[in-house]
Amino acid sequence: MTSLDQDSQKSAARVGLTSDTLRIHGGKPLRGRIEVRGAKNLVTKAMVAALLGDSPSTLKGVPEISDVHVVKGLLEAHGVRVDASEPGVLQLDPTNVVSAHFAEINAHAGSSRIPILFCGPLLHQLGEAFIPDLGGCKIGDRPIDFHLDALRALGATVEKLDDGIHLTAPNGLTGAHIELPFPSVGATEQVLLSAVRARGTTELKNAAIEPEIMDLIAILQKMGAIISVEPNRVIVIEGVEKLRGYLHTAIFDRNEAASWAAAALATGGDITVGGAEQQELMTFLNVYRKVGGEFDVLEDGIRFWHPGGPLAPVQIETDVHPGFMTDWQQPMVVALTQADGVSVVHETVYENRFGFTDALNEMGAHIVVHKDGIASITRRVPRRKLEQAAVVTGPTPLHAADVRVPDLRGGFSHLIAALAADGSSTISNVGIIARGYELFLDKLAQLGAEYEVVAPSA
Incomplete structure (x- = not known):
């Protein structure tokens, strides 16, 4: 058993999960309301x-x-x-x-x-x-x-x-x-x-x-x-x-809020994130609107939904605040696999944050990672040492696969992909997701997702 497997099982046990493996039955839009608490x-x-x-x-x-x-x-x-x-x-x-x-x-x-x-x-x-x-x-x-x-x-x-x-x-x-x-x-x-x-x-x-x-x-x-x-x-x-x-x-968890927003976009759904606030999400909301997602700022949260029709490709450059957070790009990449055209995501904060895209490609996505980044005259964020870029060409229908969670944000992105995909996917090491996403299985159930908790060997 690897250290990642051990960490996943410990994380799952800490929050009461009986197993760190899920079977996700995808292809169904997520709809409903969930709540986020402190970051x-x-x-x-x-x-x-x-x-x-x-x-x-x-x-x-x-x-x-x-x-x-x-x-x-x-x-x-x-x-x-x-x-x-x-x-x-x-x-x-x-x-x-x-x-x-x-x-x-x-x-x-x-x-x-x-x-x-x-x-x-x-x-x-x-x-x-x-x-x-x-x-x-x-x-x-x-x-x-x-x-x-x-x-x-x-x-x-x-x-x-x-x-x-x-x-x-x-x-x-x-x-x-x-x-x-x-x-x-x-x-x-x-x-x-x-x-x-x-x-x-x-x-x-x-x-x-x-x-x-x-x-x-x-x-x-x-x-x-x-x-x-x-x-x-x-x-x-x-x-x-x-x-x-x-x-x-505590301030609300803007990373969790953005992740559920991306899930609404990727699955063609409609999710209200209670507790989310506009001020801390303004950069994310701008990109969400450019892609073609809709949102409505409420008194007690933000409603995110896919309005129908094609999504638009975008260029994203992660950066420190007030830029586009690195924790937002991974779930957004899943939504970009369904955009009509070529999107480019420049990761300038961490040097190895596109490892999660391998599983997305196995599920039918078309993502090419440039390990030395890509220069562009339209760039606003200065190039940084060890930066990378991902070129996402869509739309590409996603299909089911067996996926092993690599890290927190990448893991939730795999979860989104499985929910958007046609067929039943098995996601292992989901205990890693429990490190930063509160009661995510309960929230999936509230949004109408179909899943089963299964033994790791299943």
């Missing part, structure tokens, strides 16, 4: 932020996803009391934080990359931190050098060991001037979580400014932090001696 990319970081307080925190809008269970286990291993008795709400009490044993950290972390963000809070609380080898979705190297360089700049001593990384800061952290080579979301979160209690002022240049980053800043400000977001991707953090707990409702 995976905010909730897990907000849970870590609770470590910084000297009193309990309350986080609302928490989704039932595997990654939340991973962080819950890591927090509990460090002595944080986590009360999850109320659905969608976490009470986090960090008043008895202790150093966790390597085996406990490793057992809970699995392939998650979340442990790297524990470093700053643990250095403030304990003077040391340990993180095991990091995993995560296999979509590129995603090096942690940005994180480690930032921690060194703030005064941490970093020691790389055979089984992980040990960090110490016996004299505490000190503010610094830091400039990221790329506006990395994870590295920006690292600096925020590490600098808020450092002595002095930290200036972070070339910072990420995603909505989830802004929501994390809002949480830290509630805790007592002093953080200024200035023009040109500059964030200034004035360190404070202590922080208190917070009460916060």
Whole structure:
């Protein structure tokens, strides 16, 4: 059994799935309403932020996803009391934080990359931190050098060991001037979580400014932090001696919302995503409209539907916020297989995010991946090292196939393809999807999808 298989089974078990294999009976439009809750990319970081307080925190809008269970286990291993008795709400009490044993950290972390963000809070609380080898979705190297360089700049001593990384800061952290080579979301979160209690002022240049980053800043400000977001991707953090707990409702998951929108387009369906908001999806909505999808912004969500007729090809360039998110391109590619003409998707954020297209081609799609990218005079996003491009020619009818989920977003894209395809597909390793999509089987049922949970060997 591979590590991916093991991760899938663990993720499935964490959210109560009895198997990590599905049989999807496709060819039926998805119709109905589903709800999205807090963003995976905010909730897990907000849970870590609770470590910084000297009193309990309350986080609302928490989704039932595997990654939340991973962080819950890591927090509990460090002595944080986590009360999850109320659905969608976490009470986090960090008043008895202790150093966790390597085996406990490793057992809970699995392939998650979340442990790297524990470093700053643990250095403030304990003077040391340990993180095991990091995993995560296999979509590129995603090096942690940005994180480690930032921690060194703030005064941490970093020691790389055979089984992980040990960090110490016996004299505490000190503010610094830091400039990221790329506006990395994870590295920006690292600096925020590490600098808020450092002595002095930290200036972070070339910072990420995603909505989830802004929501994390809002949480830290509630805790007592002093953080200024200035023009040109500059964030200034004035360190404070202590922080208190917070009460916060997480921003909605715009990646999940966009994924269901793409599913409506690919299956010829009509899906209302409750909890979705226009402001954080404006770039996605523009592309959705160019392709030929329709949407209606409601008071409590957004309705997405296929209006009939042919879809139009588009050119997409992924980019950091406020650009088109890399997490949006994978589900959108499935819809583009049904567009009338040639679409080009330039992936500029991760260097290996088109691996999911192999399965789509097996299902009848016509997608050619250019591993060195494609230059174009119409490009708006500057070319970047290791970027790739996918040329999607459509429309191509999709047919059933046996597919193994490779990563979170690619896995949901395979799910969409199977729902749009003619015939019955078997999708294995769907536990990976449970890392970031709350109760996705229940939501499929609400939308009228036909599927069966089957044994992995079936």
